[in-house]
Amino acid sequence: MDDAAGSGGFGGLEGFVEFLRETFPARSELASLEFVDAALRDEVGVVLTVRLVCWDANDGARSIRDVKEQEVWVCELDALEDRRMVACVTGWHMALEQIFAQDDLGWLETSMPADLLRPFAELLRLKRPRTADDFAEALLASRQRLGAFLRT
Numbered sequence: 001m002d003d004a005a006g007s008g009g010f011g012g013l014e015g016f017v018e019f020l021r022e023t024f025p026a027r028s029e030l031a032s033l034e035f036v037d038a039a040l041r042d043e044v045g046v047v048l049t050v051r052l053v054c055w056d057a058n059d060g061a062r063s064i065r066d067v068k069e070q071e072v073w074v075c076e077l078d079a080l081e082d083r084r085m086v087a088c089v090t091g092w093h094m095a096l097e098q099i100f101a102q103d104d105l106g107w108l109e110t111s112m113p114a115d116l117l118r119p120f121a122e123l124l125r126l127k128r129p130r131t132a133d134d135f136a137e138a139l140l141a142s143r144q145r146l147g148a149f150l151r152t
Helices: 002-007 013-023 077-081 085-100 106-110 120-124 132-141
Strands: 031-041 045-058 061-076
Touching: 013 031, 013 045, 013 077, 013 085, 031 061, 031 085, 045 077, 045 106, 061 077, 061 120, 077 085, 077 120, 085 120, 085 132, 120 132
Parallel strands: none
Antiparallel strands: 031 045, 045 061
């Protein structure tokens, strides 16, 4: 997935939506974060609608336990042109899949979709991350970001 880092921005909201549709959901057997839609707010802000789905697994059968859907502001429109944005979103997806792969997902009971999404503008202000792996590492290394959901 690291190859996405060199491909630049999305060329606007349509390219961003297409990339998210190709990349998501991030999932495991018991949880997924799904991309539903993206919209422009006030002509400058990008808002994602994301859905968090949790399942129960009993005797090999899965049943939906909970579904939460929420709109979340992620960035200004011009951030979609940042050459690191593809790597940032890919790294976010990678970090989510690592979090969902854990054995203990009980914390999802009280979580909302917005808890799993950090504004991309905040991540792009970080100077060190360049690749998807770098962004995933930055997201998981900080308890202020997604690292709070890692159970070790």
